[in-house]
Amino acid sequence: MTDEPARILVVDDDPASLDLVTTWLQSQGYSVSQAAEGNQAVTLGTEEKFDLVILDVHMPTYDGIEILRFLRKRYARRPVKVIALTGDSTESVRARMLSYGVDSYMTKPVELKALLDEVQRLLDQASAG
16 A cells, blocks of 8 residues: 555535645545636646546536536546545436446535545545555
8 A cells, every 4th residue: 555645636616615625634634626618627637647636527618417427438457446425415416426437426515525535435435446
């Protein structure tokens, strides 16, 4: 096992949510990059390697589903873990995200300890598998 902290990409067009999640994860020892919109998420997803992505669903340019589809192609050989974190709690959105291969689905406002637990669970799962 490596001493390098897990690399996490947080994608959210809401600056307050983006900063809150980023600051919380950094305080827990993770290496965190931010993307405030879809184009930036796609660029970072292409240029850098991440262990986990926390992805808002509703954003301008590219929405979470389009970004998820891109990430699934980009990381086809070693799939990246993805948590959908959204204010949209409708079952149709949840079903669509799950059908495109999201690993976890959480709604805002999120309890930060629950988010941390889910991040750790998925990273443990990735390193075990």
